[in-house]
Amino acid sequence: MRNLTLHSNFMPKEENETFFDLVFEVVKLIPHGKVTSYGAIAKYLGAAKSSRMVGWAMNLSHSRPDYIPAHRVVNRNGLLTGKAHFGPTDQMQRLLENEGLIIQDNQILDFNKFFWDPNTELSL
DNA sequence: TGGGTGACCATAG
DNA sequence: ACTATGGCCACCC
Numbered sequence: 163m164r165n166l167t168l169h170s171n172f173m174p175k176e177e178n179e180t181f182f183d184l185v186f187e188v189v190k191l192i193p194h195g196k197v198t199s200y201g202a203i204a205k206y207l208g209a210a211k212s213s214r215m216v217g218w219a220m221n222l223s224h225s226r227p228d229y230i231p232a233h234r235v236v237n238r239n240g241l242l243t244g245k246a247h248f249g250p251t252d253q254m255q256r257l258l259e260n261e262g263l264i265i266q267d268n269q270i271l272d273f274n275k276f277f278w279d280p281n282t283e284l285s286l
Numbered sequence: 287t288g289g290g291t292g293a294c295c296a297t298a299g
Numbered sequence: 300a301c302t303a304t305g306g307c308c309a310c311c312c
Contacts, residue, residue, distance in 0.1 A: 200294055205305095210295085212307050217293040237294065244293030291311085298304080 181207070185219040186226070188280050192234040195261040196278035197270060199238045205279040220244060233257040240273030 188203050200220075204213040216235070223230035224247065233254045237243045243267060248254040257266045264271040 201296090204294080209307085211305095213294040214292060214307065215294090215309075218309060220293055232293085235293075236298095242293090247293060289312095295306095296304105298301100299302090 169221065181209070181215070182222065184221045185216055186223060186228075186230055188284075189220075189223070189230055189232065189235060191280070191284065192231060192278055195238050195263070197234045197240070197263070197273075197276050198256070198280060200235060201238050202281060203235070204280050206284065213247045216246070221247060234278075236270065240270035240277075242268040242270070 173197070184207050185203060188206060192198055199213075200216040201210070201213040203216045204210055209215065220230075220235055223232045232244065233248065235244070242254055242258075242265065245252065245254040248257075255268070255282045258265060263276060271277065
């Protein structure tokens with residue numbers, strides 16, 4: 163498993179890039195067919211109160227050269243709150259459905275069953 | 287320079 | 300069971 167270090171106080175400006183990079187690394191580790199939440203990632207990185215920044219990182223992920231499976235990150239209730247950023251259609255939903263998930267009204271059915279928590283899945 | 291705005295979330299009433 | 304609020308901080312006028 164990737165060696166990700168925990169940063170409880172990493173926020174000086176020049177380290178921001180690192181924070182986003184760490185977010186991207188975690189997102190890349192989400193297995194096919196699984197999903198996690200913004201807050202879970204933030205907590206894993208020691209920034210539990212900065213879950214909004216994870217959303218911002220996902221925003222940036224679209225203009226990166228490497229592949230970031232941003233569709234596997236949803237809010238804590240399994241709601242596809244980021245779907246608007248995937249283009250005009252239901253692209254985010256389709257990507258998830260391609261991985262075997264079922265979505266109804268922007269909500270992942272059996273969310274708990276497919277929830278992948280970096281805090282428990284990634285060894286510290 | 288400053289204020290508004292989030293792909294959020296836990297907590298308090 | 301709801302709604303409100305505060306924290307957080309990069310980005311964009």
